[in-house]
Amino acid sequence: MANTAELTVDGKSYSFPTLEGTEHEKAFDISNLRDQTGYVTLDRGYKNTGATKSAITFLDGEQGILQYRGYSIEDLAAKASFLEVAYLLIYGELPTQEQFSQFETAIRRHTLVNEDMRKIFDGFPVKAHPMGVLSSLVSAMSAFYPDLEAGTEEDKTDLHIIRLLAKLPTIATWSYKRALGHPMNYPKNNLDYIPNFLNMMFSLPVEEYKVDPVVAEALNVLLILHADHEQNCSTSTVRLVGSSQANIYSSISAGISALWGPLHGGANQEVIEMLEDIKADGGDVSKYVEMAKNAKTTGFRLFGFGHRVYKNFDPAPGSSKRLPMMC
Numbered sequence: 001m002a003n004t005a006e007l008t009v010d011g012k013s014y015s016f017p018t019l020e021g022t023e024h025e026k027a028f029d030i031s032n033l034r035d036q037t038g039y040v041t042l043d044r045g046y047k048n049t050g051a052t053k054s055a056i057t058f059l060d061g062e063q064g065i066l067q068y069r070g071y072s073i074e075d076l077a078a079k080a081s082f083l084e085v086a087y088l089l090i091y092g093e094l095p096t097q098e099q100f101s102q103f104e105t106a107i108r109r110h111t112l113v114n115e116d117m118r119k120i121f122d123g124f125p126v127k128a129h130p131m132g133v134l135s136s137l138v139s140a141m142s143a144f145y146p147d148l149e150a151g152t153e154e155d156k157t158d159l160h161i162i163r164l165l166a167k168l169p170t171i172a173t174w175s176y177k178r179a180l181g182h183p184m185n186y187p188k189n190n191l192d193y194i195p196n197f198l199n200m201m202f203s204l205p206v207e208e209y210k211v212d213p214v215v216a217e218a219l220n221v222l223l224i225l226h227a228d229h230e231q232n233c234s235t236s237t238v239r240l241v242g243s244s245q246a247n248i249y250s251s252i253s254a255g256i257s258a259l260w261g262p263l264h265g266g267a268n269q270e271v272i273e274m275l276e277d278i279k280a281d282g283g284d285v286s287k288y289v290e291m292a293k294n295a296k297t298t299g300f301r302l303f304g305f306g307h308r309v310y311k312n313f314d315p316a317p318g319s320s321k322r323l324p325m326m327c
Contacts, residue, residue, distance in 0.1 A: 009037055023058045023067075051231055052239070056089060059230040068228060069093070082223040083107070083165075083193050089228055090161060104193070110166035111187035111196065114144050118184075121174055130175035131260040137171050138164070139253035147247065160248045169193070173200040194219050234259040270303045 004015040005028045014036050019027045027050055034040050043049045058067040066073040069088050076085050080094075087095045087103050095103060120140055124133050145163060147156055170187055177184045177200075185200040195211040198219065203209035229235070238255035242248070259265035278288050292302035 007033075007037070009039060012037075021053075021058075022055070023060070025060075046231075046236075051236065054230070055092070057228045057230045066229070073225065077221045077224045080224065081193075082220050082227070085224050085227055086165060106162045107166045107193065108189040110163050111170055111189060113167050113170050117141075117144065117171075118174075121171075121178075126178060128175070129260075130172065131256060131266075133175050134168075134171060135253045135256040135260070138168070138249055138256060140249075141167070142247045142249035145249070157248070164248070164252060169197040170200060173197065176201055194223075233261070233264045267303065274303045 003018045005018055007014045007016065016033070017029045019029055021027070030041065041049070056069060058070075059065065068076060068085060069092060071088070071094075076088075080088075083104055084094060084100060087100065117137060117140060121133065121137065124136075141163070145160070147160075174184055183205060185203055187196050188199055189196070191199055191211075194216050198211050198216060199209060231239075234255040237258040238251045241254040242251040262270060278285065281287075288300065288302065291298040291300040295301060
């Protein structure tokens, strides 16, 4: 007989089932709480609330554990490519060589962005924040790619996913190149996913650009580590907007806007700005460490340390050389 949780309120007793996840996390199923009792729960910050069942990501902040589809983040970061991990998250398993080849080829064929979207981009101020531009242009993709293609709903969804994975790097580089006053680069589909992005970011028409393999590897690991983090703010936003059956581009656009916030992905910007300030001040790191230790008097905060979820340590990749991860 399954375990139940007993709740007594207003002199009446109610039973609610308990659940156990694949990683032995336990939960009370209160889906019928209001129907049975007339009460709802109050959970500020959703620290104690699971909004859905998922087999995609497991996160244990106390133990510093992050897993994608049962694979540890350390193993994936050390041995897989970002696109392999993307395939794993989307379809539930690591790709075979043939599956990966088809997936990668499909992405290569959709890296180019409609030139009319450039006209929209040109309307933004030069100093517009890249996240605002990205959110707006992803939302605009719903107008450029209405759901009119032939095929099953599953086929259409796959195509939208491919488009987003393929075109987001191209769109992201536009803001960077424009801020520098440089001409924008078109994708080169003879390059792999990450080298293609780096080439669009840093190449100039006046000289040859060679992708630094160390930088490419670092970016590969960075993208894997950020690929999914369970039901965080931006993921929950995408699910909430998508629950209205809004199209995938509008839903992802909303998630980008949520990610922009300084208490979410925007915290990375604060870290970069802090490091630039330290460098401009002579690069005396010890000075700023001392300032952080005396924050009550100095008012200085050391960004990039501490995490709302990971209380023990933040999972990080191993140092082993990356090896092919495909099954």
